[in-house]
Amino acid sequence: MNDTDLPDTLDPADDTRLDEDDRLKPEFVTAVLDAVEDGDAEAARALVEPLHPADIADLFELTPEDRRKDLAAAIADLVDADVFAEMNDYVREDLIDALDARQVADIASELDTDDAVAIIEDMEPEDQREVLRAMEPDDRAAIEEALSYPEESAGRLMQRDLVAVPEHWTVGDVLDYLRGDEELTTDFWEIFVVDPGHRPIGTCALSWILRTPRSIPVGDVMKREQTLIPVDMDQEEVALRFQKYALISAAVTDAAGRLVGMITVDDIVHIIQEEAGEDTLRLAGAGDGDINEPIAVTVRTRVAWLIVNLGATILSASVVGLFQGEIARFALLAALMPIVSALGGNAGTQTLAVMVRALATNQLTSSNTLRMLLREFRVAICNGIALAAVGATGSYVLLGHGGLSVVFALAMMINSVVAGLVGVIVPVALDKANVDPAVSSAVFVTTITDVMGFLSFLGLATLWGLGG
Structure with a gap:
């Protein structure tokens, strides 16, 4: 592919660079990287030049990590401050490392203060000081003042240029x-x-x-x-x-x-997107969830969460161990008890997701916490009745044991109510303790519902005499 194959403008109707969703087409990315690999910087530059800065930033994100610096060298005059402002944090950090202090200072000086701070704040302290020394006094003073404010605060986000x-x-x-x-x-x-x-x-x-x-x-x-x-x-x-x-x-x-x-408001759009995605990923224990994040960082974040969940699972298993005699005498208990805990966990996660979002958007406050708790209690009872009816019918049809079906239904009702209550109480309590509920709630909720699910089902089965 050469420059004559591509239109001079980015008309959505016939553009060969972007697809219908305004994403760079794979064949276009391949053409640019092939030109870079062949040493034809002029051809690569001709392909990239018509792109919007945000699309050039996307091009770098779609380029393999080991080829980004070659791409940057080939189209250096197109990689301006606007492109760096649109770049993914990890990709930008990788490219910034390849620049000297003067180049970084020149880029930062062309940006609004908030975008310049985003580039400089993640640098190593020595590199940060070197870049600041290379900046003009007024620009340096503005950046240093911004860096003096807490991370993710209005002081870091604001622009100094106003009327x-x-x-x-x-x-x-x-x-x-x-x-x-x-x-x-x-x-x-x-x-x-x-x-x-x-x-x-x-x-x-x-x-x-x-x-x-x-x-x-x-x-x-x-x-x-x-x-x-x-x-x-x-x-x-x-x-x-x-x-x-x-x-x-x-x-x-x-x-x-x-x-x-x-x-x-253009800065706020990014914040809303960032915060919404951040809470979702934290509930899953996936850290930043950025596909450009270094593998070592991703593994460290995820394995820590998995180890915590392993501990919670062991606690749940210890409850099962208390009833191993009943399970050995009545093997059907082993077939149904995972269902009770799984449904409780799902119900708790539903409530938890709603509460974390409500806390994040200030919909849930001290004035309506009790009302929300009673609301979720009613929802949990209704869900428990529905699950109990369907579960009892299904287990009786499949297994033909009336007593087991009754125990199964009661256990699901109990665990559904518990899930609804802890799905509200846990995130609210963590929020009151100034602990991010999006990070810590899930492990508490799943552990409680698992333990209560096994305890209610096996305990009721023992009282009913199913294992006798």
Whole structure:
């Protein structure tokens, strides 16, 4: 494939680079890598040049790790700051390691502060200091200030480039300021109005400025009600505020209430996606779940979770061991007891997933915890009755033992109720203890439902005399 085989534009109707889902086609990726391998940097560059920075970032993610540096060398002039901003963290870190401090500093200087921080914050301390020393004083000061804030906080997320004007200015003053200052940022949706202490007191949308006579004071057209973001607020809470109040941008303030930056909705989209995926992966014990993550890190994360689950499984097995005599005398118990624990675990996981999401989105608070507990208790009873009816009928049809079917039904009802209760209580208790419920809840819930499932089924069977 050569450059003449490809169109000059990325028209979705006939593009040979992207498929219908805007993903790079395998044959296009292969063509680029073949050109790089053949030493034809010009051909590789011609293929890649029409792509959007986000698509170039995807190209690097789709390239095998051992060939990424060769690709970067072949299309070096196309791998700009915008491409690095769109890159997967692990892929970006791999490429950054191949650059010297001056190159990294140049890239970071072209980015918004939040994107520059994302590149620098994961570097080794010595490399980080070397890059900062290579930056211009103003850029270095902004990055160092951002790095002083906690990870995943508004201070790390915010941009320093914004437009702020005093309340006594007129609309004409603002327009002259916007047109006359070439150092102003070019990407903004609203103007912040501040008092003499640089504390935000209102906002003006650009549309208001453009449609208002020049002589009108800004204080007469600004909106005084605004959502302010504390600089140390967790990024997940920031995202919830943007979602709740339908924000496009918001002012970030320090401990003294002074305006220090702003956060825009394009940053929040990434945070919402990141946090949603993070909770799902944590429930499964899969760590970051990034396919570009180093194998050693993935193994370390997953095996730790599996070892914890192994311990929980051993605890469940010890309960079974208490009834080994009954199981030996009545072997049908062994056929049904895994069903009781498995259904309890599934029911608990359902409730747990709902509660973790409710906690993450602030739907579940101290004011409605009891109501949610009673709600899930009612749901669990209904589920238990349905499972008991179906299970008892099925076991009787297959095994023809009335007493066993009754015990099976009662055990499923008990475990269903237990699953519903612990699915609420465990994540709420962990959240109160400032422990992430997405990380720790699953092992507690599955252990409790397994133990209760075996204990209720085998205990009831013993009381019923099935093993006698």
